[in-house]
Amino acid sequence: xxxxxxxxxxxxxxxLCCSAAFLDVxxxxxxxxxxxxxxxxxxQLLENKSSVLAMPQLGAYATGLKADGxxxxxxxxxxxxxxxxxxxxxxxLQTRLRADAATIAACRANQSACTxxxxxxxxxxxxxxxxxxxARLGWLNRAVNMTVRATxxxxxxxxxxxxxxxxQTMSSEAGDCEDYAIVKYAxxxxxxxxxxxxRLVIVQDEKxxxxxxVVAVRYEQHWLVLDNRTMAILNAENVRDYxxxxxxxxxxxxxxxxxxxxxxxxx
Numbered sequence: 001x002x003x004x005x006x007x008x009x010x011x012x013x014x015x016l017c018c019s020a021a022f023l024d025v026x027x028x029x030x031x032x033x034x035x036x037x038x039x040x041x042x043x044q045l046l047e048n049k050s051s052v053l054a055m056p057q058l059g060a061y062a063t064g065l066k067a068d069g070x071x072x073x074x075x076x077x078x079x080x081x082x083x084x085x086x087x088x089x090x091x092x093l094q095t096r097l098r099a100d101a102a103t104i105a106a107c108r109a110n111q112s113a114c115t116x117x118x119x120x121x122x123x124x125x126x127x128x129x130x131x132x133x134x135a136r137l138g139w140l141n142r143a144v145n146m147t148v149r150a151t152x153x154x155x156x157x158x159x160x161x162x163x164x165x166x167x168q169t170m171s172s173e174a175g176d177c178e179d180y181a182i183v184k185y186a187x188x189x190x191x192x193x194x195x196x197x198x199r200l201v202i203v204q205d206e207k208x209x210x211x212x213x214v215v216a217v218r219y220e221q222h223w224l225v226l227d228n229r230t231m232a233i234l235n236a237e238n239v240r241d242y243x244x245x246x247x248x249x250x251x252x253x254x255x256x257x258x259x260x261x262x263x264x265x266x267x
Contacts, residue, residue: 083246083255086202086246086253087252087253089161089163090163090252090253091252092163093165093182096165096168097165097182097186099165100121100165100167100186101186103115103118103167104118104122104167104190106118107119107122108122115167116170116171117167117170117171118167118170120147120173121166121170121183121186121190124140124143124144124183124187125140125187125190127139127140127143128140128143128187128191129191133219134219134224134233136191137219137224137226137233138232138233140184140191140226141226141227141231142231144183144187145180145228145231147170147173148169148173148175148179148180148183148228149173149174150174150175150176150228151172151174151175151176156172156174156175163178163179163182164179164182165182166183166186166187169183170183177213177214177228178202180213180228181200181213181214181228184215184226185215188215188217193217195249195251197217197218197219198216199216199217199248199249200213200214200215200247200249201213201214201215201225201244201246201248201256202244202246203243203244203245204243204245205242206241206242206243207241208241212229212242214227214228214242215227222235222236222237223235223236223237224236225239244256
């Protein structure tokens with residue numbers, strides 16, 4: 001932990017996060033748990049209980065350290081974002097999430113008011129609703145993975161990094177890793193998953209040496225991971241290649257204290 005004296009410029013998700021990701025979804029790769037060669041810290045870092053881990057407010061350590069002191073884990077130094085940028089993007093997205101929720105509610109109330117994007121989103125939700133328990137999560141994960149095609153933000157929006165709302169992604173049926181995760185996050189909320197049982201988690205993928213985004217959902221007191229890289233629902237304790245950096249939820253964006261775990265476990 002001593003390598004993490006401060007936290008600051010972290011990683012850029014945009015064009016980097018899905019270049020390797022989508023290959024795993026459609027390559028016939030086994031749905032078994034990833035190789036055990038990285039951090040096993042994800043489950044406890046998702047907890048919202050201060051007795052387990054108090055996550056410091058995002059931006060509290062915005063003073064220039066790269067993750068692991070390795071200059072962004074081989075990411076290009078220009079491909080970094082500050083912790084405050086992550087918080088700002090998540091905060092700005094909330095306005096569009098609320099607008100999408102209103103559009104989706106109007107669609108449910110009146111089919112003639114539906115946009116095509118809202119119909120697609122609700123069809124994914126309805127696929128999940130036909131199943132129960134863990135199977136519901138699996139079907140929803142699969143439906144989003146199969147509906148959205150992997151496309152970089154440069155190709156779709158002409159910018160390095162853009163976090164699309166669920167209906168923006170459903171409109172184009174294209175996106176990168178955080179876009180998959182945002183659609184799943186919104187669909188799980190639509191299915192009644194409580195806000196405290198849901199996180200969008202930004203991780204460092206140690207295997208592919210890129211940033212990545214996944215959704216974590218608490219089910220029967222265990223955290224499960226929904227990932228656009230696989231159709232399988234993975235137990236968080238079995239995910240070894242991902243080192244979590246930020247947890248994003250309805251309470252805001254917080255640094256997951258990977259960088260200062262020793263300082264915050266007792267707060």
